[in-house]
Amino acid sequence: MDIVDDAQRIAEQDSERALNKNKAHFLGQDVDFMHCLECNAEIPKARRDAIHSCKHCVDCQELLERAAKHYRKP
Numbered sequence: 001m002d003i004v005d006d007a008q009r010i011a012e013q014d015s016e017r018a019l020n021k022n023k024a025h026f027l028g029q030d031v032d033f034m035h036c037l038e039c040n041a042e043i044p045k046a047r048r049d050a051i052h053s054c055k056h057c058v059d060c061q062e063l064l065e066r067a068a069k070h071y072r073k074p
């Protein structure tokens, strides 16, 4: 993989993430996120309809939930 392309991709993701955060800020979190905040994959409309202001794709949501369990130690 090309490092420059990768950096460009990450920069684009960061700006999209910032934009999404701004949107959420202005609209009070009640936002339909078209793209996953983690991997920028498009979130299917069915998922966005099912989960109110869903911010992550199925894969990332699963990873985040798994990570949350992993880090939640007594």
Ligand SMILES: [Zn+2]
Pocket: 036, 037, 038, 039, 040, 041, 056, 057, 058, 059, 060, 061
């Ligand atoms: Zn994702």
